[in-house]
Amino acid sequence: MKCLWYLLPVVAGLALVLVLPGWGAADKPKVSELMQKKLKHAQKLMEALATNDYSGLSKQADELMQISKEAEWRVLKTPRYELFSDQFRSHCEEIIKHAKDKNIDGVALAYVEMTLSCVKCHKYVREVRMTSTDNGRYDLGN
Numbered sequence: 788m789k790c791l792w793y794l795l796p797v798v799a800g801l802a803l804v805l806v807l808p809g810w811g812a813a814d815k816p817k818v819s820e821l822m823q824k825k826l827k828h829a830q831k832l833m834e835a836l837a838t839n840d841y842s843g844l845s846k847q848a849d850e851l852m853q854i855s856k857e858a859e860w861r862v863l864k865t866p867r868y869e870l871f872s873d874q875f876r877s878h879c880e881e882i883i884k885h886a887k888d889k890n891i892d893g894v895a896l897a898y899v900e901m902t903l904s905c906v907k908c909h910k911y912v913r914e915v916r917m918t919s920t921d922n923g924r925y926d927l928g929n
Contacts, residue, residue: 818859820859821854821857821860824854825854828847828850828851828854829847829851831847832848832851832882832898835847836895841887841889844885844886844894845883845886845887848880848882848886849879851879851901852879852880855872855875855876855879856876862912863912863915865915867911868908868911868912871904871908871911872908875905875908878897878898878901879901881897881901882894882897882901885897
């Protein structure tokens with residue numbers, strides 16, 4: 788089995804991104820709960836990756852994809868946010884495909900890409916929230 792310790796910083800970065808502030812006050816409990824579920828399944832996905840548990844990889848990627856379809860997932864209603872969500876789901880689908888093919892390198896790459904899509908999306912959401920105006924609307928600028 789190849790050593791997958793190089794992915795540990797990615798998991799740690801995802802955990803850090805998920806607990807950073809920046810979510811709206813009204814939706815904070817729902818979004819926070821959703822992000823905690825996402826983090827739990829991402830950690831289980833990493834465990835399955837480290838142990839070559841292909842059925843676990845598929846299961847956890849599918850759970851993450853289902854979470855991304857929940858209404859609370861839609862923190863923003865912008866085309867760019869939709870793009871990030873679509874990329875996230877696409878990477879989950881890649882993980883499932885590679886797990887089915889027992890391609891651990893493909894799974895690892897898709898996992899890193901999925902994690903990077905999370906980091907980019909969380910950065911985008913924080914930036915949009917910082918440009919919020921006093922009346923609660925967002926100056927998206929793009």
